Amino acid sequence: MHGYQLRAAFEESTGGTWPLNVGQVYTTLSRLERDDLVRPLPANDAGQRPYEITAAGRKDLAAWFGTPISRTDRPRDELAIKLALALCTPGVDVHAVVQTQRSATMRTLQEYTRLKARADQAVELSWLLVLDAMVFQVEAEVRWLDHCEASLVRYTSPSASSLGSLAQPAADADTEVEQEVPR
């Protein structure tokens, strides 16, 4: 396959959820060639140069498939940090932060589900599995938010937070610090 074909094949199997530019594809191919993981074949009439995988490349690929993805390599979770900061910031209605996020996350989940409903289960299996990965990740976030809310109810006094205070202007939020946060 040449670069454009590789890009098309990748995007087809992931439903376009991870767009690639073709320059990125050729940079990666060059690096793989340097490491003897792929080798170039003669160019075709259109001047496009196909590549084929080498034995070392197959071995590397098998090792990649056989290795779990480390969660510690993932970027920091902004939402977790936001909630942690909300809890220790006076005047912030954490219930409202949780609910605002849950509504937005739920909406995302609804849309992924709508895409699933539209997909043909018989012929679009790889796309459906990519969608399922996103569905389960988003669902995990909702479950975690439910857990956060249950913990808030259990461990914080109702007076510390009430629905809607985030909608107040910033000046009001300052006043709430004085009025609502238990010392």
Next chain:
Amino acid sequence: MTILELRSVHRVHGGGPTAVHALRGVTLTVEEGELVAVMGPSGSGKSTLLNLAGGLDRPTKGEVVINGTVLDTCTRRALAALRRRRVGYVFQDLNLLASLTAAENVALPLELDGVSVRQARPTALAALAEVDLAGYGPRFPDELSGGQQQRVAIARALVGQRRLLLADEPTGALDSQTGEAVLRLLRSKVDAGAAGVLVTHEARHAAWADRVVFLRDGVIVDTSGPLDQPDELLTTPGGSP
């Protein structure tokens, strides 16, 4: 067309200092072709809402309207008839009568409504065929898988003129794939013209609904509908895996 309407519905269980305010002024409408999911923690009022929506319970204050009929104005007999003719229920379990075949289970609400056995049977078999269970009519519930039993329950819930489907955790005991198949079926039945209310604590299941209503302490605290531009999800950084 509005199939179900809850107008400022309150429901208080018990009285005095131990009274429990299960619902506090809930207003909700469900249109034909619409599936509404209700989510919330335990004790938030989800099941009370479903019982009121199906006429199994009466509100302390406010009105429940099904197909234009205010339930509070109905006699006991008229209410029972409306429930039989207009409302179908799907629960997590205890859905089917074990001593009746699938076809007999589906035919039961028709027969209770005075339809003859001879007339009810073909209607029941057609309803089973619509949920991909053609040929399963003579089987007893214990001869069916959990997913097949739920499909029979959905067929029964929507047999005859029934257009309001109330489901309480209908996928509770099912594995992920089978549960999803049940939700796809619910969705397709609603798309074909029914109206549905789905109570669930599973966000993945609620996501099959057009709207998700969040209940807390008997109050609707938020509603989540579809995005204006869903395709953006696939190109924004937040939507990428």
